[in-house]
Amino acid sequence: MKGNELRQAYLQFFESKGHLKLDTFSLIPENDPSLLLIGAGMAPLKPFFTGKLVPPCHRITTSQTCMRTGDLENVGRTARHHTFFEMLGNFSFGDYFKKEAIHWAWEFLTEVIKLDKNRLYVTVYPDDQEAYDTWHKECGVEESHISRLEDNFWEIGEGPCGPDSEIFFDQGPEHGCDDPNCAPGCDCDRYLEIWNLVFTQFNKMPDGSYEPLQHKNIDTGAGLERLASVLQGCRTNFETDLIYPIIEATAKRAGVTYNDNPNTDVSLKVIADHARAVTALISDGVLPSNEGRGYVLRRILRRAVRHGRLLGIEGIFLTPLVDVVVDILGPGIKSIAEKKDFVKRVVQNEEERFNQTLEQGLELLNSLIDTLAAEKATVVPGSEVFKLYDTYGFPWELTEEIASERGFTIDHEGFEAAMKEQRERAREARVKEDAKVATP
Template sequence: MTGNELREAYLQFFAEKKGHLRLPSFSLIPQDDPTLLLIGAGMAPLKPFFTGKMKPPRTRVTTSQRCVRTGDIENVGRTARHQTYFEMLGNFSFGDYFKGEAIPWAWEFLTEVVELPKDKLWVTVYPDDDEAIEIWKSQPGFPQDHVVKLDDNFWEIGPGPCGPDSEIYIDLGPERGCGKPTCGVGCDCDRYLEIWNLVFTQYDRQEDGSYKDLAHKNIDTGCGLERLASVVQGKKTNFETDLLYPIIEYASKVSGVKYGEDEAKDVSLKVIADHARSMAIMIMDGILPSNEGRGYVLRRILRRAIRHGRMLGITGKFLEGAVDAVVEIYKDASDFGELVAKHDYIKKVISIEEDRFAATLNQGMDLLNKEIDELKAAGKKALPGEIGFRLYDTFGFPWELTEEILHEQGLDLDKDGFDKAMEEQRQRARAARAANIRVQVPDLSGIDVSKLAVDPEAKESKVVAIWKDGKLASEIHDGEEAGIILEKTPFYAEGGG
């Protein structure tokens, strides 16, 4: 099965065989949820249904949700599974079915639809969840000794709905393990891979730490599409599946670096693949590069990809071609029609950002490399915060990138010193703003805006309005500050300025 076929098989299984309403993926931009910067879990857009704030369109729902997480972005490319963008397959129940259905359906999908070997599957459960243990052991062909009790199998985030969970693992074989006698489910090595988590939301945690039974018990599951694809396709990492590898092939072709021959270069190829996919889908969902919020997440991802391209010897622009590879992967997939429709727009946004960062990267790298050489020569281990801030403030060089490059050289950034320099700059900026008189704009509601136009060829125009000091005026003289509105203007702040 391809990754796209796996997604479709999952959604069809729960929609057509198990009576779930199939919903398209929600946008990466959270709707009416100020607690989230980006959607990072399959259940996140469905929180109002779980909390009871909104009535769900149906009590059974299935989705393949687009997600972005950047909490451990430095691990991308260095491990088999870390990604910034991923898809989470999920089936959800809002007071409808519970463990007696969720467990058998997960077993049926994995063993009958995907045809994973039953003797390779393991599950973990909360130690006190005897009900889940009995249901698992009653599944056809389930190995009776493949149940592991773990205290960590309880999902809660403070007061509110919570409950035990059950994770499904697959044994990828001793050759993928650490070789320790204690190696087993839960080990940090790559032998036992978690592919699905079933959360049984059955309690309501009180402020005092006690638990009450929920009137309506819920099911929240999450199955990583890329992880499942790596198992089905027999790949050692998510990056070698058909959901990511075509982008690696593109980056390899552009850089002339062959994948699989140099571990450090492989990291850069995988970072480019992951980040190209993330940035394309973030822009598809309406996120644009900026200096704050989710726009900054996008900008950081994009600039990391450019830097790793330079590390591979790519000197020119290359990310537009990476977007082509992303679109090719998803062009026939459900929920990704907008990616195809916005193909050229996404490339344009990325091209502008790539141009903008090219000079910044070259200048910043030259200065940073010089500082690194001086630090090493002096036997020092940390870059002074004021130098890191100068890179950021003068050259626009992201501090996270400075810190990452330093870590690669065994050095640190004096973050306290950086933060102090940043706060001093903010105070100077506040003082400067306070010294400036804000431009006052008079009541302009009487102007017929239908007669105003943008004309790129305009060389002459009629002055429609003049104002000084917040009041409309009939004339303006040399040395005066004023605002004007023209009937026609060639000036247009495209793309936010």
């Protein structure tokens, strides 16, 4: 089953269960200052969960685009980390609750996409006996395939939260570790989490307290890329038809072969992930800048360009990848298909600007590190990090990443001090300029 077919099958299944299908919401949160970007399938629906707004239907299903950059350095180095991904979800606002959510998840996995029941495992919150009994007594899941874990409580910032139940797919011992007690929840790749059912009962307040919700709700999320990797028999999400064509296009441009060199593979996967993220962000109205969402976009885009250089690619290469991304995601995400030409113009402009300074900046940084290494130093001074940022447009994170590859750290405090000095100089300059304007 192709990725687009899987998305459609999920949405149609829950439509058959009385859910209203909604298009994906923008990655830019609407009237939610607690979030920089949408990072979970339920995030755009928070007002419905809290009761602030009345939902158009008490049962909703979506495939929501999401962005997370908290562990950017892991992208390309693991099988599952992404900045951009899609979360399949079915939601209930004061309508059905645990039993229906569990039964429908099981039905979709075992009857619609026909996963092997013997390879499915579930976890529940230790105190949630109702969820345990529903899985075991009603769905027929063996007790040996059910675990109670303290981690089964879902929350993301302020808003709706509650105990959850996760579903795992056993990829086989060849993906596992040497721990004889390896089980769902282990950090190895054997048991892959593919679905999370959140039984939303509380609202997390700004002060960290939890208030019971007036109506119990259901918030579920199934990673589209992860489910696709299981159905398509892929080792990683990057080898599914949702991402791999981007890797193929980049490898062809670079004249390299995927799965031939670990370092090359990392760069190919970083570029593939970041091309999807950049396309989605710009299509939703985010533009490159030095702050907020624009900075997230600029950082990701420039990181992709830098990995292109590591592959030996010269000139513009990220812009043409937008076409590949749109071919993959456009059938399921209207905004991406509709904004293709605009996205390409923005990417090309930013890519050209960064290429003008990248080579010189890299040369200066590598020369600096060579000098520091000769002096037996291991830290890049904050003033130098600031100079690269201020003069050459190098995000400090990019400097840190390059330095780390050569065994160096950066002086964060020194960088912040230099930034503070610059802001003070800028403020004083504005005051003087305002004084001149005000002088008769």
